[in-house]
Structure formats: C-alpha cells, structure tokens
Amino acid sequence: xxxxxxxxxxxxxxxxxxxxxxxxxxxxxxxxxxxxxxxxxxxxxxxxxxxxxxxxxxxxxxxxxxxxxxxxxxxxxxxxxxxxxxxxxxxxxxxxxxxxxxxxxxxxxxxxxxxxxxxxxxxxxxxxxxxxxxxxxxxxxxxxxxxxxxxxxxxxxxxxxxxxxxxxxxxxxxxxxxxxxxxxxxxxxxxxxxxxxxxxxxxxxxxxxxxxxxxxxxxxxxxxxxxxxxxxxxxxxxxxxxxxxxxxxxxxxxxxxxxxxxxxxxxxxxxxxxxxxxxxxxxxxxxxxxxxx
Amino acid sequence: xxxxxxxxxxxxxxxxxxxxxxxxxxxxxxxxxxxxxxxxxxxxxxxxxxxxxxxxxxxxxxxxxxxxxxxxxxxxxxxxxxxxxxxxxxxxxxxxxxxxxxxxxxxxxxxxxxxxxxxxxxxxxxxxxxxxxxxxxxxxxxxxxxxxxxxxxxxxxxxxxxxxxxxxxxxxxxxxxxxxxxxxxxxxxxxxxxxxxxxxxxxxxxxxxxxxxxxxxxxxxxxxxxxxxxxxxxxxxxxxxxxxxxxxxxxxxxxxxxxxxxxxxxxxxxxxxxxxxxxxxxxxxxxxxxxxxxxxxxxxxxxxxxxxxxxxxxxxxxxxxxxxxxxxxxxxxxxxxxxxxxxxxxxxxxxxxxxxxxxxxxxxxxxxxxxxxxxxxxxxxxxxxxxxxxxxxxxxxxxxxxxxxxxxxxxxxxxxxxxxxxxxxxxxxxxxxx
Numbered sequence: 001x002x003x004x005x006x007x008x009x010x011x012x013x014x015x016x017x018x019x020x021x022x023x024x025x026x027x028x029x030x031x032x033x034x035x036x037x038x039x040x041x042x043x044x045x046x047x048x049x050x051x052x053x054x055x056x057x058x059x060x061x062x063x064x065x066x067x068x069x070x071x072x073x074x075x076x077x078x079x080x081x082x083x084x085x086x087x088x089x090x091x092x093x094x095x096x097x098x099x100x101x102x103x104x105x106x107x108x109x110x111x112x113x114x115x116x117x118x119x120x121x122x123x124x125x126x127x128x129x130x131x132x133x134x135x136x137x138x139x140x141x142x143x144x145x146x147x148x149x150x151x152x153x154x155x156x157x158x159x160x161x162x163x164x165x166x167x168x169x170x171x172x173x174x175x176x177x178x179x180x181x182x183x184x185x186x187x188x189x190x191x192x193x194x195x196x197x198x199x200x201x202x203x204x205x206x207x208x209x210x211x212x213x214x215x216x217x218x219x220x221x222x223x224x225x226x227x228x229x230x231x232x233x234x235x236x237x238x239x240x241x242x243x244x245x246x247x248x249x250x251x252x253x254x255x256x257x258x259x260x261x262x263x264x265x266x267x268x269x270x271x272x273x274x275x276x277x278x279x280x281x282x283x284x285x286x287x288x289x290x291x292x293x
Numbered sequence: 294x295x296x297x298x299x300x301x302x303x304x305x306x307x308x309x310x311x312x313x314x315x316x317x318x319x320x321x322x323x324x325x326x327x328x329x330x331x332x333x334x335x336x337x338x339x340x341x342x343x344x345x346x347x348x349x350x351x352x353x354x355x356x357x358x359x360x361x362x363x364x365x366x367x368x369x370x371x372x373x374x375x376x377x378x379x380x381x382x383x384x385x386x387x388x389x390x391x392x393x394x395x396x397x398x399x400x401x402x403x404x405x406x407x408x409x410x411x412x413x414x415x416x417x418x419x420x421x422x423x424x425x426x427x428x429x430x431x432x433x434x435x436x437x438x439x440x441x442x443x444x445x446x447x448x449x450x451x452x453x454x455x456x457x458x459x460x461x462x463x464x465x466x467x468x469x470x471x472x473x474x475x476x477x478x479x480x481x482x483x484x485x486x487x488x489x490x491x492x493x494x495x496x497x498x499x500x501x502x503x504x505x506x507x508x509x510x511x512x513x514x515x516x517x518x519x520x521x522x523x524x525x526x527x528x529x530x531x532x533x534x535x536x537x538x539x540x541x542x543x544x545x546x547x548x549x550x551x552x553x554x555x556x557x558x559x560x561x562x563x564x565x566x567x568x569x570x571x572x573x574x575x576x577x578x579x580x581x582x583x584x585x586x587x588x589x590x591x592x593x594x595x596x597x598x599x600x601x602x603x604x605x606x607x608x609x610x611x612x613x614x615x616x617x618x619x620x621x622x623x624x625x626x627x628x629x630x631x632x633x634x635x636x637x638x639x640x641x642x643x644x645x646x647x648x649x650x651x652x653x654x655x656x657x658x659x660x661x662x663x664x665x666x667x668x669x670x671x672x673x674x675x676x677x678x679x680x681x682x683x684x685x686x687x688x689x690x691x692x693x694x695x696x697x698x699x700x701x702x703x704x705x706x707x708x709x710x711x712x713x714x715x716x717x718x719x720x721x722x723x724x725x726x727x
Contacts, residue, residue: 006526013523064577122354126545128577134553140526143553216519216546221352225519261523265515 005139006261014257016146016215019153020208022249024226025233026160026242027204033240034177034197037091037101041108042205043227044116045083049075049206050218051116054125065130068214076206082112083202087195096194109223116220129214149211156207161242173197177240232272236279238289248287251275340383341376341645343368343638344403344412344433346424351391352516353417355571356627360414360438361386363631366610367638377642378650385409393423400424404431410653411641414634415439418488425449432727434659436641438633440464440590442492445688447720451727454663454687457637458590458630459680461492463714466500467693468588471707473504476561476586477533480506483524484538486513493538493565514539521547525554534561539568545578552581562586566593566696566703570627573617575701582698586706589694591677592616593628594702606635606676615702632677639674640666640682640689657727663687664723681711685721690714 028042052075057067086108094100133144164170175183176193184190205226216222233252237244252272259268279286345364348357368382376382385407389396396415403409404427411434415421418441425443428435429450436454437444442462444455472480482497484490490513498508510529514521521543528535539547547568551559562585574582574593593616595607610631611619618624640663648655648662664684671679680691690711696703 009526010523013520017520117350117354122350122358123571124543124545126576126578134556136556141553141556142522143550215549216543222519225517257523261526265518265523 002139005137007258008137009140009142010258010261011254012142012146012257013261014254015150016253017256018250018253019150020212021226021229021233021253022157022246023153023208023211024205025230025237025245025249026157027201027208028230029234029237029240029242029245030173030204031198031201032234034173035091035096035194036098037096037198038098038105039198039201040102040105040227041086041112042105042201042230043223043225044109044112045079045202045223046205046209046226047116047218047220047223048079048082048112049209050127050213050222051120051220052078052206053210053213054120054127054218057127064128068127068130068210071127072207072210075210076203079206080199080203083199084195087198091194091198092191113220113223120218120220122220124217124219126217127213143215145214149215152211153208156204157246160204164242169196229272232276234286235276236286238286241286241288244286244288338380340381341378341650342407342409343382343384343641344400344407344409345384345386345414346389346396346399346403346412346420347386347414348391348416348420349386349388351389353391353420356416356630357388357391359571359627359631360416360634362626363610363634364414364638367635370609371638371642377645382638389415389420389424391417391420393419396420396424397427400427400433400435401431404428404433408653409433410650410656411436411659413437413637413641416630418443418492421453422449422488425453428452432656433653434656434663436637438630438637440630440633441489442496443488445683445686445719447686447718447722451660451687451722451725454640456640456663456666456669456680456682456687456689457635458633458689459691459693459714460688461489462496463688463690463716464588464693465493465496466716467709467714468695469497469500469506470504470713471695471709472534472536472563473501473506475707476563478506479529479531479533480508480536481510481512481528481532481534481560482508482536482538483512483514483528485516487516489567490538493536497536508536519543519546520550522550522554525551528560532560534563535559536563537568538565544568545572545576548581549578552578555581564588566590566629570629571625573623573625574698574703585698587696587698587703589629589696589703589705591628591630591632592694592696592703592705593626594704596705600671600676602671602673602676605673606632610635636669636675636677636680640669643669660727679711683718685723686718687722 024046028039031037031039053071056071056074060067060070090104091101094104129145135142135144172188172193175188176190180190233245233248237248255271256268259271347361348354364384368384372381387399387402389399400412403412412428413436415437416439418439421437421439421441422443429452432452434452438457439455440458440461442460443449444453445460480501484493494511501508512524512527514524564587566587566589595614612626613619616626616628644659644663644666648658650659666682666684668681669675678692680689682689692711693709694705695707697706
C-alpha cells in the first residue's frame with residue numbers, strides 16, 4: 001500500500017482509539033480532580049458498560065439500532081447506579097482517604113470482574129452495530145460505524161465540557177475541586193457532589209464501552225487495557241484537566257495508530273510509557289495540570 | 294452344657310467380656326496404625342486421583358469450561374465401566390488462571406497437597422511450558438491436551454505426555470499439501486506473538502516449500518491486541534491465501550475488520566478453528582468467513598459419515614449436532630480440541646492397567662508403561678480416530694480435518710492421513726533418568 005493511504009488508515013485507526021480513550025480517561029480524570037481518588041476500578045466500569053450493552057441488545061429484539069440505542073442510555077445509568085452504591089458503602093466509609101481508597105478500588109476491581117465472570121461467563125460476545133456501512137475508499141474499505149464512534153465521542157466530550165463550565169452543577173463541581181473546605185463552608189453538599197462525580201466518571205467509561213463494543217466484543221477482562229491507557233493519558237494531560245485529557249488522548253491515540261501501523265504496536269506502547277516517564281520527570285503536574293494546592 | 298454336642302455351635306459359644314475388649318483394642322490399634330488403613334484401601338477401593346489443571350479463568354476460560362465437561366463425561370464413563378484397575382477415578386480441579394506461573398504452583402499443589410496420582414488437562418502452550426518443570430521436579434506424570442509442539446520437541450521432560458491430540462508441527466505438515474493445491478501458493482501468515490504462534494511461524498514455511506508454495510509475509514500480533522485494522526496493510530497485495538491463527542477473545546474483531554478492509558474481493562482464507570472455538574460461526578460479523586476453510590481436530594458439526602463411536606461420544610459430552618451444549622444453542626463447545634481430554638483419560642487408563650498401577654509410588658512405572666504404548670484404535674475410547682503414539686517423544690499422531698464454512702456450518706471436505714503428519718523425532722525422552 002502506498003504511503004498516503006497507509007497514513008490515512010493509520011490516522012483513522014488512531015482517531016477511533018483517541019475518541020474512546022478521551023471519554024474513558026475523562027471519567028478517571030474527573031474523579032481524581034474532584035475527589036482526589038485514584039479509581040483503580042475504572043476499567044471495570046468500562047467492562048460493565050460493555051457487558052450490560054450485550055445483555056440489553058440481546059434482550060431487545062428487532063432492528064439492531066433499537067437495542068443499541070437502548071443500551072446507550074440504560075447501560076451507563078446502571079453502571080452509574082453501581083458506582084453510586086460503591087461510593088456510598090465503600091469510599092464514604094473510608095473518608096475518601098487517598099491510600100485506603102486505592103486499596104478499596106483494587107478490591108472493587110476484582111469483585112466486579114469476578115461477578116462478571118460468574119454471571120456473564122468467560123466468552124467474548126459480539127454486539128451488533130446499529131448500522132453496517134462500509135465506506136469504500138479507493139485503496140481500502142473502512143467501517144462507517146467506526147467513524148460514527150468518533151463523532152459521537154466528540155459530541156459527548158462537548159456536552160461534558162458544557163456541563164462543567166456552563167451549568168450550576170458544573171460550577172459546584174469545580175468549586176469542590178478547587179477547595180473542598182471552602183466549598184463546604186459555602187454550603188455546597190460536598191458528599192453529594194462526590195457521589196455524583198463518582199457516578200458520572202463511571203458513566204463516562206460505560207458510554208465509551210457501549211460505543212466500542214460493536215467493534216470489539218464484550219469480555220470480562222476487557223477493562224485492563226483502557227485502565228492502563230487512561231492512566232497514561234491522565235498523567236500526560238494533567239490530572240483533573242479536561243482540556244489536558246482530551247489533548248493527551250489525541251496524542252496517545254494517534255501516535256498509537258500511526259506508530260503501530262508503520263512500525264510495531266510494541267514500539268507504540270514503549271513510546272507512550274516513555275512519554276509518561278518524561279512528563280513525570282519534567283512536568284509532574286502534566287501538560288495542562290496545575291500544581292497541587 | 295454338653296461340649297460334645299455344642300462345641301461347634303457358635304451360638305452357644307459365648308463371647309466373654311475380656312475377649313471382646315481384647316479384640317476391640319487390637320482392632321482399634323490396627324485402625325490407628327499409620328498407613329495401614331490407607332494402604333488397605335488403596336489396594337481395594339480408594340479412588341485414583343487425577344489433578345485437573347483447568348483454565349477456569351483468564352483467556353482460556355471458555356476452553357477450560359468445556360475441558361471440564363468432557364473430562365467429567367469421560368470419568369463418568371470410565372467409572373461406570375468399573376474404573377481403573379477396579380478403582381474409581383476422582384478428579385480434583387485447580388484453576389491456573391491460564392497463567393504459566395500459577396500453572397507451576399498448581400502442579401506442585403497437586404503433587405504435594407492433594408497428592409494426586411497424575412496431573413492432566415492443560416491446553417495453553419505457555420502454561421504447559423511454565424508448568425512442565427514443576428512436574429519433572431515433583432516426578433508426577435503430566436498429561437497435557439495442548440496441541441503445541443513443545444512436548445514432541447523433547448525440550449520438556451520425561452514426565453510430560455501428550456497422547457490425546459496431535460501437535461501443531463504434524464498438523465501443519467499434514468495440511469500443507471491441501472493448502473498449496475487447493476487454496477493457493479502465496480501465503481501470508483497472521484499468528485499470535487507467543488509460543489503457540491511460533492509453532493505456526495516456524496513449521497509452515499518449510500512444509501509449504503516442500504509443496505511448491507511460499508510464505509510471503511509473517512505478521513505477529515501481540516496476544517492482548519484488540520484492534521487489527523492497523524496490521525492489515527502489511528498483507529502483501531499478491532497474497533493468495535491468508536493463513537490465520539488467532540486465539541483469545543479478539544478474533545471476532547479480527548474477522549470483522551478483515552471483512553471491512555477487503556470487502557468481497559478477498560484472498561482465500563485458511564484458519565485454525567482455535568480462533569473460533571466456543572464462538573458461534575453465525576455470530577454477526579462472521580459472514581465474511583463464508584466459503585473459507587478451517588482446521589478442526591474433531592469436527593464441531595455432526596457429519597454425515599460420523600462413526601457410532603463419535604455419536605456416542607457427542608451424546609456423552611452433551612453436545613448437539615451444531616456442536617453446542619444440548620439445551621443451550623448459544624453455548625458453543627470447543628469441539629476441535631476437547632476430544633483430547635476424553636482420549637487422554639483412556640490412554641491413562643490403559644497405561645495404568647498395563648503398569649499395574651497402585652499408587653504414587655508407581656509413577657515411574659506409569660511413565661514407562663505410557664512410553665511403551667504404540668497405537669490407539671478408533672472406537673469409543675478414541676472417537677476422533679485412530680492414533681499412533683511415539684513413546685520416545687511422548688506425542689500421538691492422528692488424522693486432521695479440513696472443514697469449509699458453508700451455509701452457516703462447518704463441513705469436513707478433507708481428512709489427512711496419519712502418515713501425512715509424521716516427522717523425524719527431534720530427540721528421545723526415554724534416555725532421561727526417571
């Protein structure tokens with residue numbers, strides 16, 4: 001294949017990776033930014049979203065788009081509810097202590113994963129995409145659905161940004177992130193904000209999973225890769241920075257796509273990890289992060 | 294009391310309290326004596342314990358579940374027919390998480406804690422390679438159902454056997470002539486970047502070359518990869534056959550993306566069913582495979598010419614004509630491999646009977662008796678077909694099936710002969726010390 005089309009394919013692949021990664025990492029970044037909690041179970045919320053999407057699409061007969069749209073709404077809500085329960089019965093009991101919550105979310109990771117294995121099973125199961133359209137380029141074919149994932153993800157990112165910057169809820173969240181105690185002194189129900197943010201973070205991961213599941217099936221171990229990549233993105237972009245997360249997701253996604261097409265996927269991972277190391281050495285707060293207060 | 298009359302009449306010979314107490318004490322001390330009771334039972338009725346190293350979790354979980362089902366069915370059949378050497382067979386299951394490190398621990402646990410007679414049932418090649426040293430150190434026979442070439446390569450040790458399923462090197466050699474003459478001569482290989490994939494990488498090129506074919510590109514894919522479109526441009530344009538071996542959950546994505554990339558204008562496809570074990574061939578996105586060919590150890594779909602033994606085996610394991618669990622058409626089996634569990638257990642039975650196996654102290658005898666086996670006839674114990682066994686390399690050789698995807702089913706279109714897959718042994722385990 002000639003260089004031009006090859007690069008086009010690589011960029012398209014990278015864009016899809018970046019789109020899904022941005023959503024997942026944003027959830028992780030939000031939870032860390034506002035709550036100062038490193039949520040190791042974030043990838044499992046992603047997996048849960050995919051598994052629920054499978055369950056919902058199989059339960060709903062008729063046109064595949066119907067089931068998919070239902071999954072797009074219901075799966076994140078259910079995952080959000082699970083996150084809410086986890087926040088209530090686990091994180092709040094630990095007073096959101098940073099060290100204790102790391103251990104607790106590791107526990108949560110295993111609980112969710114093993115429950116999925118018990119009730120969903122070890123198989124990878126496919127979800128039918130809402131539409132099957134193959135874009136025929138002169139050099140190769142490409143999935144129309146994949147491009148729609150990029151568009152949907154961009155829409156969701158803009159929506160999240162609007163919520164955070166233009167609504168009262170967003171302002172309350174930002175106030176809590178900026179200074180918890182002052183926010184509390186001003187009458188902001190910090191614990192409810194925490195609960196809401198934790199659920200929102202999980203829901204973002206779940207939405208990303210529902211979008212990606214028609215491309216790569218639902219499997220109970222699928223949460224590991226997104227978790228690792230999300231951490232890479234969040235560290236590079238700066239914990240708690242929405243802009244940083246999106247920019248870093250684009251960098252990591254595109255470089256992963258392009259480097260793995262032209263060289264090798266292993267090299268792409270090496271470079272991503274190397275970037276993390278460099279960021280940690282020279283700019284520990286991340287590209288767009290502010291130094292911790 | 295007249296002794297002359299009542300002497301032999303036991304009813305009249307009253308048991309004194311002193312005798313009764315003496316007898317009781319003697320009996321109790323005998324029962325308490327270490328080893329005595331266990332030994333007595335081992336001689337008679339204590340079960341033969343088989344340690345089943347199962348992939349219950351991890352990437353091999355779907356295989357593990359069906360390996361367990363097949364093993365349970367075989368053990369049930371063996372026990373119903375009187376067990377091994379008159380003793381019932383009991384299976385002890387430990388999960389290895391499809392992880393080599395955990396696998397070695399499980400083997401040691403079987404040897405030292407459960408004190409099983411043998412270890413059995415591993416599929417994934419990296420787990421076998423990781424666990425084999427532990428089997429050698431603990432001197433416990435380790436019967437794997439893995440299909441990798443590692444056992445036959447004689448790089449493991451004398452305690453490791455693969456008597457129930459043909460190894461990859463032999464499979465490839467047997468099928469290469471069919472590929473070269475029916476699918477195409479210019480082959481591009483796509484394989485997972487670990488042990489099992491390397492068997493394909495190393496043995497297909499020479500096997501094809503011998504048939505006038507050629508491997509023009511080899512694409513290794515990391516086993517954790519979840520997206521494949523980025524690898525597809527590496528497939529040379531002049532490729533006639535894409536030879537794909539994928540394992541793990543991402544295979545559906547692989548096929549789907551291949552379909553999106555090529556559309557209807559695709560090269561021939563030849564794959565190992567390993568990719569699609571436990572996966573419904575009619576899953577959305579797999580339409581692209583229609584008309585392509587697969588290797589199958591044992592056919593998933595019931596075939597018109599199935600033997601009585603094959604039918605009985607399918608019924609015993611509980612799979613229907615589509616290779617799915619009876620009563621649950623969505624629960625597709627790993628039919629191409631799991632027959633190996635059934636056949637291996639019957640090989641163990643035969644070897645234990647030949648050795649007059651009594652307990653763990655006879656493990657060395659069991660190894661020698663297994664090595665002395667030469668062939669297994671087709672029948673209820675070996676429903677997949679006849680096999681010959683090479684005791685020097687601890688490996689069996691059987692027939693292979695090439696199946697075509699047709700109308701949403703896999704139809705066997707070619708069966709290789711055992712001779713097609715024979716190769717020169719690379720070593721000799723029997724020269725190693727026991």
